[in-house]
Amino acid sequence: MLKEKLRSQILGGSLQDFKTHLSGLYKGFYITMDAAQAQYIIKISVNPADAADMAALNSFLSNHQLNEKKLLTAVTGSHSIILTIKVPSLAKNIPNTVNGIVEPIIDYLISHTFSSGCSECGTDMEQINCYEINGSHYFLCDGCKNKIQSSLQANQQEIQSKKSSLVAGLVGAFLGSLIGCILWVLIYHLGYIAGVAGAVTAICAMKGYAILGGHLDKKGVIGSVIIMLIMIFFANKISWSWDAYSALEEYGWTFTEVYQDLGYILEETDLVASYYGELAIGYILTIVCSARSIINAFHESTGSYSIKKVN
Template identity: 25%
Template sequence: MKPEYLHNIATDLGLQFDSEARVMYGEREGFLLVIEGTETKNVFNISFSAKQGSEGDLIEEGKDIWDDLKTQSKAIHAISFNDYLTTVVVKGGMTKGKAVETLWTAIQDIVDFLLNHQFVQVNAATGEEEPIGLYQIGDTIYLIDDATFQDYHAEVQDTVQAYDDRKENFLLGIVGAVIGVIIGGAVALLVARLGYVSVLAGAALGFCTIKGYEILGKKLTKKGVVVSAILMVLTVLLVNQLDYILFLMDEYALPFDVSWSLFNEETFKGNFPENYFLELGKLAVFTLGGAWISVQSALEGKKNRAIARKIA
């Protein structure tokens, strides 16, 4: 979901919005709530860190009481737990107005539940009842105290430094990218043979190529991205060509080498199949578009790896 859309929802709910982490947050009756959009429009996650004051650390036993909340609230779709962090899934509806209305209902139901069952806010990492804040470390949001954040921050710095200290192996990176592009290209060819073009196939191509370079090359650099991009463009051209060649094999019962030679001879003469460039264009737009999404995701992940900051 776009940051502007999330910001408008946060404003309507009386919450704060952090554009960098793309999260809405605010305090209700002593509980810090964090709302994140998901990949599905108008589906949101509401997270908070709490435990029952009377039950201490008996988190496993306390999970059963959440069934009542899920059953009674029309706004709550699912509830999951990660130690002391609870995440509630809310389906907001088709429109922004309905999303705001459903989120408001879910927030009220959650807060009423926490108060009625004598929950207290705690550090999500330790379970200790103490003042906490909202922190971003990498791509993840944490409800922890400053001391825990400093420990996590040190770990992040060590991880980032270790990655930066790796020596890139450019040649092995190319080998890895070639292996990845073969795997991703096979997926794209399979989808093309079924008569479709798909952004998801392109995303698979991009992910496999970039990840292949990073695994064997030890680290992802601008050189690796350029090499991977060139390989992906060449792969799209090859996939389009192989799609037509496999069609000739099926249609005229020709062996692969004959179909390959026949197709190439005709195209070199300028005798292209009907709609050849249209099909190539569609394949390039959708497949390379999906691949670029994967490349952007990899680059953002590399950039976000070093993030460690307090939001609130």
């Protein structure tokens, strides 16, 4: 996850690098550190003596956040602290930033007799292990890990039992995708090929499918993606037709005629390669921009989950 030189400077090098995250025990507290979109998510497992201790901790964290500009959020669960830290622009500043934010919190916890254990139930009487659950990391006892796994299994079964209305869903996907297509045409008219418009097309198509289809299941995601690809083709054709119409309007051409005869116009102006080249670039940018949303939607549509012990 980090170069060894940087890792060794974070919290005294106590966190082990597992490539996807850092985790370990620092001054008696279980800590995990995940990277996500120019941010670090740091979880500290804490076990207060009573509710008053957590109230005082929340007050301390609020003041701490005011003093640390890189500390974006600091929230507590019943047995955890979750910090969101903005990653410094210079990698060499990462250790100082993380240490400057986390060290005062650890010192506070020690001075106020907090302990550390399972981040769900707080127990420190059982063996505590680090688990990766759907890409995030937590220190848990076996009992809480089993409860979470059972909950994920039940959720998966519930999701897979739901069925969508394919025809109504595809109509919804078509209507939703129109928003992205309009955005594509408008951005193209400004002189850009907009992958972000393709991503909006995908998201709106899936949302439309879910609304009219009743549920976004696996076939809904696949159908929405197919409609997205088709609609982008037409959005690109409309964009080119718009440009061609601007040039041919004075010769008596209507937009409908330009749209219908665009293939002929492209051949006559030797722009066929440019047309399909831009379409290919548009598809590539769309896939890049929308891949994460599509993959996440597919996983959610099947209720799939992952949970594994980190060695």
